[in-house]
Amino acid sequence: MAVRLGDVAPDFTADTTQGTVNFHEWKGNGWAILFSHPKDFTPVCTTELGAAAALKGEFEKRNCKMIGLSVDGVESHVRWEGDIKDVTGHQVNFPMIGDPEKKVADLYDMVHPNANDTQTVRSVFIIGPDNKVKLTLTYPASTGRNFMELLRVLDSLQLTAKYSVSTPADWKQGEDVIIVPAVSDADAKTKFPKGFETKKPYLRVTPQPDR
Ligand code: BEZ
Numbered sequence: 001m002a003v004r005l006g007d008v009a010p011d012f013t014a015d016t017t018q019g020t021v022n023f024h025e026w027k028g029n030g031w032a033i034l035f036s037h038p039k040d041f042t043p044v045c046t047t048e049l050g051a052a053a054a055l056k057g058e059f060e061k062r063n064c065k066m067i068g069l070s071v072d073g074v075e076s077h078v079r080w081e082g083d084i085k086d087v088t089g090h091q092v093n094f095p096m097i098g099d100p101e102k103k104v105a106d107l108y109d110m111v112h113p114n115a116n117d118t119q120t121v122r123s124v125f126i127i128g129p130d131n132k133v134k135l136t137l138t139y140p141a142s143t144g145r146n147f148m149e150l151l152r153v154l155d156s157l158q159l160t161a162k163y164s165v166s167t168p169a170d171w172k173q174g175e176d177v178i179i180v181p182a183v184s185d186a187d188a189k190t191k192f193p194k195g196f197e198t199k200k201p202y203l204r205v206t207p208q209p210d211r
Contacts, residue, residue, distance in 0.1 A: 002109045005136060009034075009127040010107045015074050016095035017081070021067070024131060026095075031064035031158075032127045033150060036110040038119035040072040040080040044144045048122075049081075049096075050088020051147045062154055064126075066094040071105055071120055074098035115140060126154060128161065163209045164191060174211055179204040 003010065009032075011024045023034075035052070037045040052066060059066050070077060077096040085091050097104055102120075105111050110120035122139035134157050139145055156167040165177040179188050181202055188196055188204065196206040 003107075003125065003133055003136065005133055007133050008131050009125060009133050012104050012107055014097045014099065014104055016067070016097050017074055017077050017092070018095040021095055021097070023067075026067075027065060027127065027131070029129050031062065031129060031154065032067060033059065033064055033154070034067050034069065034108070034123075034125045034127065035145070036105065036108070036120040036123045037068060037070040038116065038121070038141045040070050040076045041083065042141075044141065045070065046080075046084050046087055048144050048147075049084045049092050050090040051144075053084070053088070053090035053092050053094070055147050055151060056093050058151055059154070062151070062158060064154055067097065068092075068094065069097040069099050069104055069110070069120065071099050071102055071118070073100045112138070124150060126150070126157060128157070159208070159210070165206070165209065168205075174208060176205040177208055179206055 013020060013022045037048065039045065049068065056066055077098055081092045099105050102111060105120045108123060108125065110123045112121045115121055119141065121141065122145055124137040124145065125133055126135040128134045135153055152172060155173050156171060159177065160166060164180045164183050166180055167177050171177065179192060179196055183191060192206040192209060194207045196204045198204050
């Protein structure tokens with residue numbers, strides 16, 4: 001069954017390149033990003049894993065653990081990681097789930113049979129401290145993901161979890177944010193002491209509160 005926003009992320013125990021992982025236990029009270037790759041030793045996936053490894057420090061700064069999955073076994077992942085280092089210069093520095101029986105892939109609905117009935121698509125799940133799914137994203141096998149965009153989304157999710165704000169199109173750290181419509185103007189004056197601009201009655205912007 002599909003895993004949707006607000007659902008509790010299904011728990012699982014799986015073999016990974018860093019030993020057996022019980023997902024909820026491993027995640028703890030922080031954030032996690034879980035992403036799937038169609039297959040080992042494939043070109044786009046190789047570049048993606050190098051890009052993801054390069055950004056691990058940035059995810060860590062945001063208290064977010066990374067974990068990848070491909071429907072091959074752990075021994076294959078370990079051999080593939082040598083190629084990833086050769087090609088991208090980055091050692092994969094987070095656990096990669098071995099899922100040859102597609103147990104985790106099925107749990108998270110990562111196999112889309114009308115796209116490919118044996119491989120996973122490129123799924124992403126960002127999971128919050130409450131173990132609930134905050135973001136889902138699905139790309140086809142032919143399109144590599146942008147891990148900087150995933151960091152940007154994480155920044156937005158973490159900001160909106162803390163303040164009564166949303167983030168506009170293309171928002172980046174440090175830019176103005178939107179006050180949610182449920183906050184009255186009177187309350188906005190106290191909640192957002194830096195002030196706000198009313199562009200339309202339903203669109204009020206304020207400087208990023210934690211900056
Ligand atoms: C790739 O990573 O390049 C890829 C994987 C599976 C199918 C097509 C492309």
